[in-house]
Amino acid sequence: MNAVNPPSRAPDGTGRLMERTCMRTFMRASALAATLAFVVAGCGGGSEKKGTGGTASGAPVSGAKSGGHLDVLSASDIDSLDPGYWYYQYDYMAVGLPTQRWLYSWAPTATTPTPDIASGMPKTSADGKTVTIKIRPGIKYSAPLKGRTVKAADIAYAFARDLNPRTGNGYAGAYYANIVGADKVQSGKTDKLAGVTASNDTTLVIKLTKPTGAISTAQALALPGTIPVPEDYAKKYDKGSQSSYGQHQVFTGPYMIKNNGNGKLTGYVAGKRIELVRNPDWNGKQTGDYRPAYLDSITFLGGNDLAVGSRKILSGRSMISGDYAAPPTAVLKSALSSRKSQVSIHGAGSIRFIALNTKVKPFDNVNVRRAVAAVINKNTLRLTRGGPALGTIATHFIPPDLSGFDDAGGTAGPGADFTKNPQGDLQLAMSYMKKAGYSSGKYTGKSVLMVGDNQPPASKTGEAVQSQLQQLGFKLNYRQVPHPTMLSKFCGVPKAAVAICPNLGWGKDFFDGQSMVDPVFNGKNIAQTNNSNYAQVDDPKINSLLAKASASTDAGERSKLYGEVDKTITEQAYVIPWIWDNDVNLESSNVAGVNNKFNVSWDLVFTSLKGGST
Amino acid sequence: MSSTDLLLEAPDAAEVSTVGVDITARSPLQLFWRRFRQDKVAITALGFIVLLVLGAFVIGPLLARAFGLPGPNVQNSSALDQFGTPTGPSSGHPFGVDTLGRDILARVIAGARVSLIVAIVATAISVSIGVVVGMTAGYYRGWVDTLLSRLIDILLAFPILMLALGIAAACSLGNGCLGGLIKPGLTVVIFVIAFVNWTYIGRIIRGQVLSLREKEFVEAARSLGASNRRIIFREILPNLVAPIIVYSTLVIPQNILFEAALSFLGVGVQPPNASWGAMIADATSIFDSAWWYMVFPGAALLLTVLAFNLLGDGLQDALNPRRGR
Numbered sequence: 001m002n003a004v005n006p007p008s009r010a011p012d013g014t015g016r017l018m019e020r021t022c023m024r025t026f027m028r029a030s031a032l033a034a035t036l037a038f039v040v041a042g043c044g045g046g047s048e049k050k051g052t053g054g055t056a057s058g059a060p061v062s063g064a065k066s067g068g069h070l071d072v073l074s075a076s077d078i079d080s081l082d083p084g085y086w087y088y089q090y091d092y093m094a095v096g097l098p099t100q101r102w103l104y105s106w107a108p109t110a111t112t113p114t115p116d117i118a119s120g121m122p123k124t125s126a127d128g129k130t131v132t133i134k135i136r137p138g139i140k141y142s143a144p145l146k147g148r149t150v151k152a153a154d155i156a157y158a159f160a161r162d163l164n165p166r167t168g169n170g171y172a173g174a175y176y177a178n179i180v181g182a183d184k185v186q187s188g189k190t191d192k193l194a195g196v197t198a199s200n201d202t203t204l205v206i207k208l209t210k211p212t213g214a215i216s217t218a219q220a221l222a223l224p225g226t227i228p229v230p231e232d233y234a235k236k237y238d239k240g241s242q243s244s245y246g247q248h249q250v251f252t253g254p255y256m257i258k259n260n261g262n263g264k265l266t267g268y269v270a271g272k273r274i275e276l277v278r279n280p281d282w283n284g285k286q287t288g289d290y291r292p293a294y295l296d297s298i299t300f301l302g303g304n305d306l307a308v309g310s311r312k313i314l315s316g317r318s319m320i321s322g323d324y325a326a327p328p329t330a331v332l333k334s335a336l337s338s339r340k341s342q343v344s345i346h347g348a349g350s351i352r353f354i355a356l357n358t359k360v361k362p363f364d365n366v367n368v369r370r371a372v373a374a375v376i377n378k379n380t381l382r383l384t385r386g387g388p389a390l391g392t393i394a395t396h397f398i399p400p401d402l403s404g405f406d407d408a409g410g411t412a413g414p415g416a417d418f419t420k421n422p423q424g425d426l427q428l429a430m431s432y433m434k435k436a437g438y439s440s441g442k443y444t445g446k447s448v449l450m451v452g453d454n455q456p457p458a459s460k461t462g463e464a465v466q467s468q469l470q471q472l473g474f475k476l477n478y479r480q481v482p483h484p485t486m487l488s489k490f491c492g493v494p495k496a497a498v499a500i501c502p503n504l505g506w507g508k509d510f511f512d513g514q515s516m517v518d519p520v521f522n523g524k525n526i527a528q529t530n531n532s533n534y535a536q537v538d539d540p541k542i543n544s545l546l547a548k549a550s551a552s553t554d555a556g557e558r559s560k561l562y563g564e565v566d567k568t569i570t571e572q573a574y575v576i577p578w579i580w581d582n583d584v585n586l587e588s589s590n591v592a593g594v595n596n597k598f599n600v601s602w603d604l605v606f607t608s609l610k611g612g613s614t
Numbered sequence: 615m616s617s618t619d620l621l622l623e624a625p626d627a628a629e630v631s632t633v634g635v636d637i638t639a640r641s642p643l644q645l646f647w648r649r650f651r652q653d654k655v656a657i658t659a660l661g662f663i664v665l666l667v668l669g670a671f672v673i674g675p676l677l678a679r680a681f682g683l684p685g686p687n688v689q690n691s692s693a694l695d696q697f698g699t700p701t702g703p704s705s706g707h708p709f710g711v712d713t714l715g716r717d718i719l720a721r722v723i724a725g726a727r728v729s730l731i732v733a734i735v736a737t738a739i740s741v742s743i744g745v746v747v748g749m750t751a752g753y754y755r756g757w758v759d760t761l762l763s764r765l766i767d768i769l770l771a772f773p774i775l776m777l778a779l780g781i782a783a784a785c786s787l788g789n790g791c792l793g794g795l796i797k798p799g800l801t802v803v804i805f806v807i808a809f810v811n812w813t814y815i816g817r818i819i820r821g822q823v824l825s826l827r828e829k830e831f832v833e834a835a836r837s838l839g840a841s842n843r844r845i846i847f848r849e850i851l852p853n854l855v856a857p858i859i860v861y862s863t864l865v866i867p868q869n870i871l872f873e874a875a876l877s878f879l880g881v882g883v884q885p886p887n888a889s890w891g892a893m894i895a896d897a898t899s900i901f902d903s904a905w906w907y908m909v910f911p912g913a914a915l916l917l918t919v920l921a922f923n924l925l926g927d928g929l930q931d932a933l934n935p936r937r938g939r
Contacts, residue, residue, distance in 0.1 A: 307902075330903035333697045380691040383698035384713065454880050456899060460713055463885050467689045467714075480885060 060108050060594050064294050064608035070591065072300045072602075073309040074322030077271045081246025081257075083227040084158065084167040090323040093601045094274055094300050096224045098293075101139060101252040103155055103204075103226035104218045106598035107290050108606050111401055111511040112555075113222035114290060117150060117252075122218050124553055128211025133204045133221075139287045142251040142279050143261040145233055150252060152198030154228035159206075160185055160193035161234075162225040166243050171509060174519075175220035180207040191238075216553035219510040222598075228252065233263075254282045254293035254605060274300040276604075294608035307331060313586045314339050318609060320593055320602050326584035329386045335586070336389065344593060345389060348583040348600045349399050350507030351516070352391075354465060354576040355491065355534035360499040362436070362445055369573035370418045371432035375472050376465065377424035378578040384460040389584065393422045394577035396570045397517060398562060401597070403555065404513030407563020414567045429472055442473030448499040451490040454480035458503040465502040476500070492531045501534055505581075510598070513562025514550060521569055522546050535574040542568055649932040656928020659921040666918060670726035678720065686724035687886045690715035700904050710906035712896065718906060721888035722914050728889045729918065732803055732873040733866045739808035740869075741815055741862050745854070748819025753827055753846060763820070766813045775875070778806045782881035799884045803876055807869050815861055822857060826850050856933040863926035867919040874915055890915045 078091045086096050097105065104113035115121065117139060123132045139150040162172035163185040176182055180195030195207040206215065214220035229245065237245040248263040256279040258267025267275030276298040284291060300322055304312075310327035313319045314335055326332065335343050356363040356372060363369055378393045385391070395413025398404045413419050417428060430441030438444055450469075452462030459480055466478050481490065483503070491501035509515040519525055523538030542565055549561035569575065583600040587593040590610050596603035640648070651657060677683070684690065684707075693701050693715040702710040709718035751762040785791040785802045796805045826832060827850065835849050874891030876882035883889035890911040897908035 328899070329697050329699050330900060333695075333699065333903075377691070380689070383691055383694050385698065387695075387697045389697065456713070456896065459885070463714060464689060466886060467687065478885065480880070 060606050064292070064592055064606075065611060066294045066608070067296050068294075068609035069297045069299070069318060070295050070604070070607065070609065071319045072298060072322040072604075073304040073313055073319055074300055074302050074324070075304060075306055075309070076323055077302045078274065078300075080168065081249065081265070081268065082167060082243060083224050083229065083246070083249065084161045084169050084243070085246070086224040087170040089599055089601055092224065092599045093596075093604065094322070095257065095276075096227075097253070097291075097596070097599070098255040098276055098298065098604045099251045099253040099257060099279070100224065100227040101150075101284075101289060102222065102224060103133065103135070104222035106222060106596060108594050108596050108603045111597065113218040113510070116290070117155070117226075117228065118218075118221075119288070122206075122216060122221065124211075124216040128216065128551070128553055129208045131206040131208065131215055133206070135202050135204060136287050137202050138283065139252055140281045140283050141230065142256050142281045143259075144263045145230060145250045146281060148230065148233075150228045151201045151230075152204040153201075154230050155204055155226060156193070156196040156198050157231040157234070158226060158229045159196040160191060161229055161238065161243070161245075163193060164188075164191060164238075164243075166238065166241055168242070169225060171223065172225060175214055175223070175509075176225075178208045178210055178212045178215070180209055211551045211553060213550055213552045213554075213558055214510075214512065214514055217512065217555055217558070219512045219514075222510055251279050252282070253279060254284055254289070254291050255279055255298065271302045273302065276300075291605035293605050295604070298604055310335075310586055313588055314342055317588050317590050319588045320591055320607070321586040324586075326386065326390060326582075327586060332386060332389060332584060339589070342587050342589055344585045344587065344595050344602075345582050346585075346595050346597070346600055347392070347400050348507065348581040349401060349511070350505060350581050351394055351397055351399050351577050352503075352505045352579045352581060353394075353397070354578065355501040355504050356574065356576070357497070357499050357501075357534070357536055358574060359494065359536045360448070360497050362443065362448075363499055365436045366572055367432045367436035368443075370416075371429040371436065371472060372469065373416075373573040373576045374418035374421075374432060375424050375426055375429035375468055376576055376578065377468055378422045380424075380464050380468070381461050381578050384464055385457045385579065389582065391579040391581040394580045395419050396566050397520075397575065397577050398513050398566045399508065399516070399580040402508055402511050402513055402516060403559035404516070404562030404566055407560050408566035408570070409563075414570050416570060416573075418573065419570060424468060426471055433472065438473075440473075443475075444473065447475035447477045449497065450476045450478045450500040450502060451486055451496075451498045452478070452480055452501070453483045453486055453503040455483070458483070462502045465500070469500075488530065491534050493529055494526065494531055494536055495528065504534055504575075506532075512558065513566070514558070517562055517565050517569070518546055518550065521565065521574065537569075537572075537574045539568065539572065539574075646932050650928060653928040653931060655924050656932075659924035659928065662917065662921040663925060666726060666921070667730060670723055670730060674723040674726075678723075684717040684720055686716065686720040686888050688716060688720075690717075699900065700907060702904070702906050709910045710904070712893070712907055713900065713904075718893075718910055721893060722890070722910050724888040725890040725893060725911060726914060726918070728800070728883055728887065729870045729873060729915075732800065732807065733869045733922075736804045736807035736811070736869050736873075737862055737865050739804070740812040740865070741858060743808065743812035744815030745819050745858060747812070748816040749823050749846060749850070749854075751816070752820040752823025753842070753850070755824075759820070762816075766816050769810070769813045772810070774810045778810055778872070778876060779879060779881055781806050781809070782876055799887070803873050803882050806876065807872050811865060811869065811872075815858075815865070818857060818861060819854060822854055823850060826853055860926060860930045860933060863922060863929055867922035867926075870915070870919055870922070 072094070074090065078094050079088055080086065080091070083100055086092060102116045103118050105116040107114040117135050119134045119136045135150070135152055135155070137149065141148050141150065159176065159179065161167045162169045163176060163182050165186065165188055173186060179193065181193050182195065184190050185193050197205050199205050208215065230250065233250065234245045237243055237248050247265055255276040257265050258275045258277050259265045278296060306324055307328045310321065310324065310331045313321055327335065354376065356369045358364055382388065382391060382393060392411070395411065396408045398408055400411070408414060418432065433441045433443065450466065453459050462478070462480065466476055469476060486503065490496045490498045491504065506516060506520055519532040521533060521537045521542050523543045525533045526536055526538065545561050545565045549558050552558050552561065585593070585595065585602055592608045592610050594603045594606035690711065693707065693711040695701065698713065700711045700713055700715070707717050707719065709722060712718055712721065747762050751759040782802050785796045796802055832845060832849055835845050873882060873889070877889040877891030878895040880895065882891060893911040894908055897904065901908050
């Protein structure tokens with residue numbers, strides 16, 4: 001459930017993961033919505049790495065060697081130091097997974113949550129309203145809390161922080177709103193969250209106002225908001241309008257940001273550098289941490305130009321890519337021909353799509369929407385982003401690996417004739433226009449408003465859409481604006497009455513259909529500002545399926561229901577999905593990089609240097 | 615240099631010293647042409663500009679129709695490789711294609727039309743405003759002069775590019791500004807350029823008029839009872855023709871560059887229409903793999919601006935021979 005925005009260079013990126021700045025705007029807005037997702041703009045979603053491609057597999061290696069130092073080259077920085085704030089791909093990669101243990105997190109290839117601090121999956125009561133989680137005893141904090149162990153109460157406090165406005169969390173409003181007392185904390189009336197308590201040091205109890213599948217399946221518990229925060233230590237920093245706990249945090253993971261041992265970070269320079277060193281108090285081997293943590297130290301270097309940085313990584317040693325969504329096409333092209341083993345391409349779990357506003361003529365007519373779906377040449381649109389390496393042609397909304405993907409028809413899709421031809425089909429499109437009452441098969445009405453990004457590659461995608469729609473007789477009033485403006489002033493504002501938004505994206509928060517389809521298609525989620533239901537879909541069938549699915553705690557049933565929603569979306573052509581993005585990551589030749597499937601980037605606790613410390 | 619000056623001076627000297635001798639009278643226009651055609655550089659520049667205008671508006675479109683060449687907005691994804699990167703010059707696309715598979719030759723020609731239209735229309739508007747304001751201020755002086763001159767001072771103090779970006783951005787959304795008079799796209803660009811550029815010529819004209827209005831022939835006209843209108847239009851304006859022509863010619867290349875800059879920054883000509891500035895902006899990110907995308911529109915821009923500058927210099931020399939360079 002993140003809006004996917006464009007990576008700094010690519011105007012349309014995936015939400016949580018890709019474009020942090022854009023995402024952030026979106027996220028705050030979404031926190032109000034029942035569910036959120038991250039807005040993907042420019043980031044990818046797509047299939048697993050093509051098995052035969054010969055690119056870096058990114059699979060965990062057995063017999064990896066310990067030791068050594070790794071540099072991570074990035075354009076920008078993490079968004080916050082506060083675990084309660086972390087929501088973006090780079091936050092998770094740089095600090096989320098290496099420096100902290102979560103209640104549930106994600107081993108590299110997992111598509112269901114990996115118990116981390118928890119000792120097993122959650123137990124839900126018969127009425128679905130009480131969820132009990134046992135946690136592992138003896139997990140230690142770093143200095144200055146040497147010797148203090150993680151207690152269930154610390155995780156209860158973390159939940160309260162997530163809902164507290166001073167933490168700035170982007171997803172708690174979406175996933176934790178059903179916790180008893182959540183509204184009181186969100187509105188700032190109290191700091192105490194009544195619905196999450198510790199019945200003893202190793203038992204966490206979550207009380208819900210209604211059954212909530214995302215919590216019972218642990219999907220929404222596998223987020224960094226569940227990183228324990230010791231209340232007695234953190235209280236003095238959780239004051240005022242913004243918490244400063246991030247700068248003084250204590251660590252539970254195998255690494256920590258370099259600090260002076262008295263609760264002050266010394267290894268972080270905003271925008272420039274994050275230095276991770278081993279956490280001497282980490283006792284993961286005794287407390288069931290799945291992280292092998294091969295490397296001795298990791299430094300993240302910000303301010304690196306995408307093209308220059310990409311070339312440096314490919315030709316240098318002991319470097320990997322950080323927050324880059326994909327290298328420039330020219331670099332990627334040469335890398336894939338001569339250094340294929342240093343390129344790691346993985347489905348990003350996100351989708352790019354064109355939204356047709358069902359409240360604006362002529363797109364209130366399903367046959368006009370189907371005609372547009374039929375005429376769009378998805379291959380050409382994908383070329384504007386860099387071709388097949390950058391993603392798989394999408395035939396429906398939910399990307400591969402998420403529950404609901406197979407139920408919606410898998411890669412082939414639900415099979416409507418207007419989604420079949422990736423090259424577009426003008427004759428078929430004209431036959432739908434005729435069904436819609438345009439006897440010539442071409443549109444003859446007033447010009448329609450289309451608003452897109454003004455930066456390549458998204459601006460190029462928009463121009464390709466423009467030219468394809470002109471074949472069908474559409475006269476377009478086409479405006480190009482910066483990506484955040486496109487969302488905040490046009491496509492996310494029903495009053496702006498934008499008919500076509502060609503540069504939208506959406507990415508997963510976890511491997512469940514809810515984070516993909518609920519924010520974008522639930523009639524409840526049509527908001528006057530920061531709207532994520534771009535097509536303003538208010539379809540009774542979809543609404544009731546979504547209500548049923550979000551209450552369902554059975555993974556198989558959820559998958560079926562979300563698949564059904566996806567089929568309906570495709571059938572009604574509310575949006576035209578055109579690519580499930582890939583993320584492209586780079587490594588130097590002496591790095592044995594491991595990809596994290598959840599985060600679609602390098603997993604630093606599994607990555608090692610070939611030959612160990614060199 | 616000195617030989618040119620001698621040649622240019624020769625006719626005047628002849629007129630003075632050979633009064634009564636049988637010699638053909640020459641109009642100022644003939645005199646100008648005699649001087650101008652000696653300037654090979656200016657003649658070449660003029661030839662280039664004539665070719666450019668013909669090519670952009672007549673020959674280019676005709677040839678395209680005759681040979682079925684692709685239009686400037688026709689996208690052809692088969693001219694891209696599997697990474698979507700454009701292919702270079704070939705027999706089908708002599709200047710190569712851009713990232714959407716559009717023919718760069720066709721877009722350079724379409725961009726020439728945009729540049730010339732913007733440059734000429736915006737220059738005409740700014741020169742008209744500048745001349746009216748400058749003559750009014752210079753001729754009437756007093757509080758009118760104070761008011762107009764301070765207005766010019768204020769406008770000159772504006773950060774021009776920022777102002778232009780602001781106006782262009784504000785008018786690029788929805789239905790434009792001033793009740794739809796200024797629509798997004800070309801008219802915004804023309805308005806912005808005219809709005810910020812008239813002040814320079816306004817000042818120059820005011821200065822000229824201040825000195826002309828004290829000249830004997832103006833005194834004479836006034837003493838004969840000529841009206842202000844007659845003095846302004848029949849006595850002073852003809853004497854301003856030379857500076858107006860020279861200045862206009864020198865402002866045109868500035869305006870071409872201004873349009874390119876605005877389009878480069880994304881507030882100029884709207885897609886899918888071609889503009890040299892926008893093409894160069896697009897090309898920067900892929901310059902290392904598609905040099906042709908930047909080189910051809912860049913060369914077109916360079917040559918056009920150079921030609922107008924050289925023509926302006928030549929006109930200045932020919933119209934005002936005594937003025938040292």
